[in-house]
Amino acid sequence: MGNRNKKECTMQKRGKGIDRRDFLKGALATGTLSAAGLALAGCSPQASGGDGASASANASTKGGASVGLVGGAICAEDWLGEMPVVDEADVYDTVEVDVVVLGGGHAGTQAALSAAQNGASVAVVEVQDEKNYIYFGEDICSYNSQMFLEHGFGPYNVGDIVSEYTRRSVGRVSPSIIRLFVENSGEMMDNLVALTPDTSNAFDFDDDQCIIQVAYGDPSDDAYPMELSGYKTWPATFQTQGTVSNTQLIEGREEMSRITELETYCMREAQRLGAVWYWQHSAVALQLDGDAVLGAYAKGPDGKYLKLNAKKAVLLSSGDFSSNADMVYNLLDDVAEWSTRAGADRSALTGMGRDGAGHKLGCWAGGAIEPHPRPSMNTMGGMPGPWGTCPMLTLNAKGKRFMNEAMSQVVNANCMRQPLGNIYAIADADYLKTVQSATLDHGAPNWGSPSTVQTMVDAISAMKPGPEGAVIPQCGIVKKAGGASTAAIGGAGMSDPDASTGEAPSDGATEAAGTGPMEGVGPMGDGGPNLWCANTIEELLGYLGMEGEALETALAEIERYNELCHAGADTDFGKDASVMFPVEKAPFYGSVSENTGIANAGLVTLAGLLTDENLNVMRADRSGTIKGLYAAGNCLGQRYGVGYSTPSAGNSIGMAMTHGRVAGKIMAAL
Known part of the structure; x- marks a missing residue:
């Protein structure tokens, strides 16, 4: 499929092209575009052995014209296609269990564990091999766990936290699904602690x-x-x-990351209770009977199929769709539009996660993906420099200040809307006051590890003024001995065995840095200087590459900012007076990021299937739920709204683990 500007996409009607905006206006005016119509056009249920394709698939044309509704979304192309038909002659074995889990990552492992703990028989389909599987990440978010209470944190009001998630999402989440996480995450963490043996530190x-x-x-x-x-x-x-090498090795593995270690204890407990993992298998189709899901088919390493009959339910927990360029292009409208305008090919839009197979299965069963704007883990961070997401004075390529820098969760989105070119963060000798004022948002300075911040401070103190700059350690990252590469994503169980494996590469080192693969704004170069030092503001701006009108504008903007700081009120953008620190004391420091205008999916996409408050996938027209089909992890929608802005870091993993655990209990009780 070619990389076409979406403005050029047309829908075919009697041989003439009409743009999709006019199509919608006409359909709404005549009443022909009903909710039920959306559902039927998006994802018509079909039996796995049937020959009926979704209406959206039938609407596609060889010329690549707009196909209308695909997976419940208005798209330029048919990224969904038809669900594969599995020939029973190619089935090498059939298993029957209470619960089938498609994807053994964070969500799937916790679902299998809780279902088994509640008496259900469980089968887990996992694409990785047993000897080399990994789980990605290092941070786990939970509220009101016994461990946190014992350390003096909480209990916190569940309703207040749910309200904050809803506020940050601009109301585009399901408060009930958020509450499931907040209310049950403490118990999830307590169970994780309980299953970790004394031999582990x-x-x-x-x-x-x-x-x-x-x-x-x-x-x-x-x-x-x-x-x-x-x-x-x-x-x-x-x-x-801790380091990735365990003091007490787990049988069969010489070393693994700490979070892989913790999830392995959960997996082993689930297996002890009877759950079975089918390694190197990828789910390719569901067994459907009308609008009910009866099981799944999984393709093994030899090309033969395993038929899984689910007496109670099937869970979609296979991760995101960020490695599927066609899905990213068609479903992440802002990413596609920014990048197409900047001349990027769609291959540049992908992230570090999965291929969206679970989302497709849900749509083939009659469900739909949550509507645009669809969230992705590409909106946090963006602040230049080694100090993480703290409210440093920020200027654009024209030398203009353009935002309230204390609103750290929208810094990246604001930067994307600036003229192409550099984004500058400016500070003075008292920069540490700003670092100390940061809250706990994603990428914030890691005061839980004071030595990490001190390493940054020591490196900055050793800097000499000059145009060469220096590489300063990030204070938002805890360096580890070894560890899983951010390119090796672990924990999924879905269809493309050649795709990078991973359920939720969330809250790892790249995110914590605040300068990872964010939406179009990133560091100037791998391994290059990330901070410059000078004796005067003019010298600093020159080292950062400013000249001419931009330089003069920047000097005036810094003067204006200092006036606002001394007045105690940011009447330009509303930055809190408590973090308005003037930039006037030598030495001066500055850092640069580049706004290329090219967006991408970031670490993972976060848009998922619409479900009810019990994680049961809903029919596309929202008239009811699909019997026997549930979603968790990055297959689950209505969690993040417009982007990844949360009141605590480690959220994607914590939410995946918690929703997986809740889903397991729900399915076991059916």
């Missing part, structure tokens, strides 16, 4: 094997929630910090 706080992310000075619990520019944050993030 993964929860050894005294030996710095783990931390709880806190604000500067480790304030008392009365300081939370912290609030800055209207955003609230809570200390709810458990971060693994």
Whole structure:
């Protein structure tokens, strides 16, 4: 499929092209575009052995013209296609269990465990091989766990936290689904701790094997929630910090990341209770009977199929669709539009996750993906420099200040809307005051590990003024000995065995840096300087590459900013007075990111299938649910709204684990 500007996409009607906006206006005016019509056009249910394709698939043309509704979404192309038909002669074995879990990542493992703990028989389909599987990440978010309470954090009001998620999403989440996470995440964490044997030091706080992310000075619990520019944050993030080599090796594995270790204990317990993992299998089709799901088919390494009959339910927990360029292009409208305008090929839009096979299965069963704007893990971070997401004075390529820098969760989105070119962060000798003022948002300075911040401070103190700059360690990243590469994503169980494997590569080192693969704004170059030092502001701006009118504008903007700081009120953009620190004391520091205008899916996409409050996938017209089909992890929608803005880091993994655990209990009780 060619990379076409969406403005050129047309829908075919009697041989003439009409744009999709006019099509919708006409359809709405005549009443022909009903909710039921959306459902039928998007995802018509069909039996796995049937020959009926979805209406959207039938609407596609060889010329690549717009196909209308695909998976419940108005798309330029048919990314969905037809569900494969499995010939029973190619089935090598049939298993019958209560619960079938498609994808053994964070969500799938926790679902299998909880279903087994509640008496259900379980089969897990996992694309990775048993000897080399990994789970990605290092941070786990939970609220009101016993472990956190014992460390003096909480209990916190569930309703307040749910309200904050809803506010950050601009109302585009399901508060009930958010509440499922907030209310049950503590129990999920307690179960994780209980299943970790005494031979492991993964929860050894005294030996710095783990931390709880806190604000500067480790304030008392009365300081939370912290609030800055209207955003609230809570200390709810458990971060693994030990080396990847375990002191007590797990049988069959010489080493693994700490989070893989913790999930392995959960997997082993599920297996002890009777759950069976089918390694190197990828789910390709569902067994359908009308609008009910009866099971699935999974393709094994030899090309033969395993038929899985589910007496109770099937869970879609196979991760996101960020590695599927066609799905990203058609479903992440903002990513596609930004990048197409900047001349990028769609191959540049992909992220680090999965291929969307679980989303397709849900649509083939009659479900639909949540509507645009669809979230992706590409909206946090964006602040230049080694200091993480803290409210440094920020200027665009024209030298203009353009935002309230304390609203850290929208910094990247604001940067994307600036003229192409550099984004600059400017500070002075008192930069540490700004670092200390940061809250607990994603990518914030990691005060749970003071030595990490001190390493950055020491490196900055050793800088000499000059145009060469220096490479300063990020204070939002805890360096580890070894560890899984961010290119090797673990934990999925879906269809393309050649795709990178992974359920939720979330909240790992790249995210914590605040300068990872975000939406169009990134560091100037791998391994190059990320901070410059100068004796005067003019010299600093020159080292950063400013000249001419941009330089003069920047000098005026910094002068204006200092005036606002001394006045104690940001009457330009509303930045909190408590974090308005003037830039006037030498030495001066500056950092640069580049706004290329090219967006991508980031670490993972976060848009998922529409479900009810019990995680049961809904029919596309929302007239009811699809019997026997559930979703968790990045297959689950209505969690993040317009982007990945949450009141605590480690959220994607924590939510995947919690919703998986809740789904397992629900399915076992059917």
